[in-house]
Amino acid sequence: MKTITIDSLARVEGHGGITVEVEDGRVRGVRVNIHEGPRLIEALVVGKTPEEDLNIVPRICAICTLSHKYAALRGLEKALGIEAPWKAKLTRDLMLLGEIMESHSLHIFLLSLPDFLGYPSAIAMSDRYAEEVKRGLELKQFAHRVMEITSARMIHGENPIIGGFGRYPTDAELSGIKESAQELVGEAERGIELLASLDYPSFMEEETVFMALNPPDDHYGFVGDGVLISTGEERSVEEYRELTQERVVPHSFAKRSRYNGRSFTVGALGRMILVGERLTGRTGEYFKKLYNQRWKKNPLFNNLAQAIEILYCLENIPELVDEIVKLEDPPIANPPRTDGEATGAVEAPRGTLYHHYKIEDGLISEADIVTPTAQNLDDIEKYIGIAAEKLISQGEGSNLELGLEMVARAYDPCISCSAHLVKVERR
Numbered sequence: 001m002k003t004i005t006i007d008s009l010a011r012v013e014g015h016g017g018i019t020v021e022v023e024d025g026r027v028r029g030v031r032v033n034i035h036e037g038p039r040l041i042e043a044l045v046v047g048k049t050p051e052e053d054l055n056i057v058p059r060i061c062a063i064c065t066l067s068h069k070y071a072a073l074r075g076l077e078k079a080l081g082i083e084a085p086w087k088a089k090l091t092r093d094l095m096l097l098g099e100i101m102e103s104h105s106l107h108i109f110l111l112s113l114p115d116f117l118g119y120p121s122a123i124a125m126s127d128r129y130a131e132e133v134k135r136g137l138e139l140k141q142f143a144h145r146v147m148e149i150t151s152a153r154m155i156h157g158e159n160p161i162i163g164g165f166g167r168y169p170t171d172a173e174l175s176g177i178k179e180s181a182q183e184l185v186g187e188a189e190r191g192i193e194l195l196a197s198l199d200y201p202s203f204m205e206e207e208t209v210f211m212a213l214n215p216p217d218d219h220y221g222f223v224g225d226g227v228l229i230s231t232g233e234e235r236s237v238e239e240y241r242e243l244t245q246e247r248v249v250p251h252s253f254a255k256r257s258r259y260n261g262r263s264f265t266v267g268a269l270g271r272m273i274l275v276g277e278r279l280t281g282r283t284g285e286y287f288k289k290l291y292n293q294r295w296k297k298n299p300l301f302n303n304l305a306q307a308i309e310i311l312y313c314l315e316n317i318p319e320l321v322d323e324i325v326k327l328e329d330p331p332i333a334n335p336p337r338t339d340g341e342a343t344g345a346v347e348a349p350r351g352t353l354y355h356h357y358k359i360e361d362g363l364i365s366e367a368d369i370v371t372p373t374a375q376n377l378d379d380i381e382k383y384i385g386i387a388a389e390k391l392i393s394q395g396e397g398s399n400l401e402l403g404l405e406m407v408a409r410a411y412d413p414c415i416s417c418s419a420h421l422v423k424v425e426r427r
Contacts, residue, residue, distance in 0.1 A: 067348035074344025085330035098146030103349035109136020210270035222347035263378035266351025
């Protein structure tokens with residue numbers, strides 16, 4: 001039995017590793033090891049008010065902070081019977097577009113692109129590919145500005161509150177966002193063209209199941225109350241427990257998810273496969289030009305899907321701003337009740353995020369949070385196993401660890417905010 005161990009997976013958000021057991025050329029076991037301990041957020045918020053919960057749960061992550069904020073808002077407001085003002089809903093959508101862009105630009109240009117171009121890091125490739133690194137940083141900086149203006153801080157902003165916003169962005173701030181978004185469209189298009197020109201290896205290809213939220217009005221987007229599944233089904237977000245079927249595994253502090261006994265994928269690739277035909281404008285043109293059946297079998301195309309979503313955000317921000325500035329700042333919507341139970345969901349950068357709450361006498365009595373990475377981990381292990389077996393059979397042992405890391409990094413796993421070097425041991 002040969003054991004391939006990557007103790008620390010580089011260029012991902014957090015501390016994880018990979019173990020692959022091989023015997024007679026066949027993969028006998030794959031483990032994506034999550035080394036970081038549980039933060040116990042769901043237990044911490046029990047007994048807290050909804051307002052306190054809204055301040056606590058985004059601390060799960062400093063990358064997906066506004067996704068957690070938005071999903072929690074949707075779950076808490078639904079449970080309390082609050083109908084958020086339309087301007088609040090639009091402004092929340094704007095802040096989420098900022099976070100999607102920020103996360104995608106970091107992942108594509110600084111974390112994944114070095115793999116395809118043959119470099120160990122973005123810094124190492126900056127001499128030859130300075131424009132690409134600069135492009136990623138410019139897009140990321142703009143997205144940070146969107147997040148800061150809408151949430152009042154770049155990270156863990158407290159401006160979005162239950163029933164509305166503490167302060168809405170000014171017309172001048174929104175005008176600046178709109179102008180910058182329009183100026184960056186060309187940079188996003190060049191990013192798509194670069195990602196489309198790359199060679200996407202096929203050593204892990206196999207079809208899987210995809211899930212994504214179904215945005216209303218037959219639009220593309222990141223918010224919805226229904227869940228589309230590539231098997232042809234649609235379920236309510238309130239059925240999230242049946243959709244994710246979370247379980248604990250001995251080698252990881254992160255829970256795992258399956259649907260009807262099968263692993264599945266969420267994220268930009270799933271969104272493109274399930275609702276990509278709804279895309280319009282230049283984004284829709286790029287999707288129609290670049291989409292092909294390999295996307296259903298190859299997780300590496302998640303990188304290209306993210307690049308297309310960056311352009312989607314930039315194309316939609318001006319329209320969203322125009323809608324927001326037409327509206328007066330509304331008062332905070334107050335809850336008509338103090339008891340309720342509901343699930344809120346949004347599409348975080350890495351996929352569908354669920355926040356479920358039960359509220360009794362104005363206090364949280366039950367909380368359940370299912371993150372995108374918890375849903376993706378089983379598929380990550382599946383594709384790593386396929387990749388390992390194929391590369392070994394092809395005599396590509398020297399490229400084995402890079403191939404396995406590329407598969408894992410394609411999912412942009414969000415463990416926490418840190419990065420580590422790689423050590424490979426063969427026994």
